[in-house]
Amino acid sequence: MDINATLIGQSIAMVVFVWFTMKFVWPPLNNAIEERQKRIADGLAASELAEKDLEKAHEQVAAELNKAKADAAEIIEQARKRATKLVDDETQRGQEEREKIIASGHAEIEAERNRAREELRKQVAILAVAGAEKIIQREVDAAKQSDIVDKLVAEL
Amino acid sequence: MAANGNITVQGYINHHLTDMTVGEGFWAINLGALGWSIILGSLFVISFALVGRKATTGVPGKFQCFVEMIVEFVSGSVRETFHTKDRLIAPVALTIFMWIFLMNLMKLVPVDWFPTIAGFFGLLLNGSALPEYAQNYSYLEQIMSHPWSYLKVAPTTDINIAMGLALGVFVLILGYSIRYKGVGGFAKELSLTPFNHWSLIPFNLVLELVQLISKPVSLGLRLFGNLYAGEVIFILIALVGLGQLPLHFAWAVFHIMVILLQAFIFMMLTIVYLSMAAEDH
Numbered sequence: 001m002d003i004n005a006t007l008i009g010q011s012i013a014m015v016v017f018v019w020f021t022m023k024f025v026w027p028p029l030n031n032a033i034e035e036r037q038k039r040i041a042d043g044l045a046a047s048e049l050a051e052k053d054l055e056k057a058h059e060q061v062a063a064e065l066n067k068a069k070a071d072a073a074e075i076i077e078q079a080r081k082r083a084t085k086l087v088d089d090e091t092q093r094g095q096e097e098r099e100k101i102i103a104s105g106h107a108e109i110e111a112e113r114n115r116a117r118e119e120l121r122k123q124v125a126i127l128a129v130a131g132a133e134k135i136i137q138r139e140v141d142a143a144k145q146s147d148i149v150d151k152l153v154a155e156l
Numbered sequence: 157m158a159a160n161g162n163i164t165v166q167g168y169i170n171h172h173l174t175d176m177t178v179g180e181g182f183w184a185i186n187l188g189a190l191g192w193s194i195i196l197g198s199l200f201v202i203s204f205a206l207v208g209r210k211a212t213t214g215v216p217g218k219f220q221c222f223v224e225m226i227v228e229f230v231s232g233s234v235r236e237t238f239h240t241k242d243r244l245i246a247p248v249a250l251t252i253f254m255w256i257f258l259m260n261l262m263k264l265v266p267v268d269w270f271p272t273i274a275g276f277f278g279l280l281l282n283g284s285a286l287p288e289y290a291q292n293y294s295y296l297e298q299i300m301s302h303p304w305s306y307l308k309v310a311p312t313t314d315i316n317i318a319m320g321l322a323l324g325v326f327v328l329i330l331g332y333s334i335r336y337k338g339v340g341g342f343a344k345e346l347s348l349t350p351f352n353h354w355s356l357i358p359f360n361l362v363l364e365l366v367q368l369i370s371k372p373v374s375l376g377l378r379l380f381g382n383l384y385a386g387e388v389i390f391i392l393i394a395l396v397g398l399g400q401l402p403l404h405f406a407w408a409v410f411h412i413m414v415i416l417l418q419a420f421i422f423m424m425l426t427i428v429y430l431s432m433a434a435e436d437h
Contacts, residue, residue: 003316004181006189006190008320009185009320011327017201020201021247022243025208025247026227026250028205029207029224030246031211032208035213
């Protein structure tokens with residue numbers, strides 16, 4: 001085996017292949033790899049950002065929820081207070097009403113009693129007069145003895 | 157193939173170490189080695205170029221993944237060693253790695269396959285080329301005596317191929333030295349290192365030139381030596397007869413490492429030599 005022109009041929013082939021690789025093989029492959037690396041890096045960055053956003057949203061939701069809860073609690077508390085107040089007021093009014101009704105009832109009863117008493121007095125007076133009439137067995141002028149009757153009535 | 161009949165052991169070994177040639181003397185061309193070298197190189201550039209043309213930046217296919225893995229690997233090796241920005245060195249490294257790897261890979265093909273096939277077709281298509289002395293040989297021996305059966309399929313076992321690659325690298329070393337240091341800088345480096353004194357210029361020159369020349373020579377001879385030795389062992393194993401099967405398997409498995417390692421070493425040393433040429437030291 002001697003050194004011969006194959007050596008030159010191989011060197012020429014090498015130049016051609018290296019040129020071809022430099023022109024048509026390396027750039028597209030390397031570009032594709034670098035492009036993909038960039039895309040992956042971008043994707044990772046974006047996902048990190050999205051994760052942060054999500055976290056922020058979670059926090060916001062939690063804050064909103066807490067606020068809503070607090071609001072609801074406050075509203076419920078207010079409503080309860082108002083209900084209590086309403087019930088108290090109504091109770092008081094009812095009490096007053098009752099007292100008023102009772103008082104008016106008392107007054108009416110009193111008036112009725114007074115009237116009944118007055119009526120009774122009158123009836124008694126008439127009865128007394130009738131009794132007296134019968135007792136003395138004579139015509140008595142009721143008007144003439146009215147002072148005696150009045151005195152009797154007053155003693156009742 | 158067992159050696160018997162008209163083919164001797166020595167003849168068999170010689171047969172496998174001889175390549176089909178055209179031309180005479182220095183201007184002979186080893187058709188088998190150079191042909192397969194060009195076929196394999198084309199296989200590499202065309203398949204990679206096709207992948208590169210269809211390369212997607214999205215989810216890659218399996219073959220694209222494989223190709224990108226190799227590109228990534230070469231690119232990483234270049235970036236680690238060669239620190240100047242340069243758009244030639246990475247393609248050079250990739251070409252050298254893949255090309256030498258494919259050429260070495262041809263050694264795993266059993267040594268008799270391609271010569272037998274080529275000889276068979278030679279006898280079939282060009283029977284008149286059979287040498288006079290082989291006219292009375294058996295059919296198989298006629299096949300192996302036909303000139304077409306002298307076909308080397310592992311190009312890197314040919315010293316011309318290995319040294320041709322080394323010569324290309326040598327030209328690149330000179331080119332890089334001149335490009336990055338200028339002609340004056342390169343001349344200064346050759347004549348004024350390691351001893352920076354005018355009286356020692358001849359001594360420096362001898363030292364530096366030996367160092368410069370030794371780079372491609374060692375590069376080419378390392379590749380050739382490793383692969384040639386392996387090929388001779390493969391041929392010897394092929395002489396054993398039927399017992400060659402386990403032996404061939406064992407040696408082939410071991411050789412997978414050599415195939416890959418020699419391709420890697422050649423690429424790595426090319427990068428190192430070029431970075432040495434590009435940097436001041």
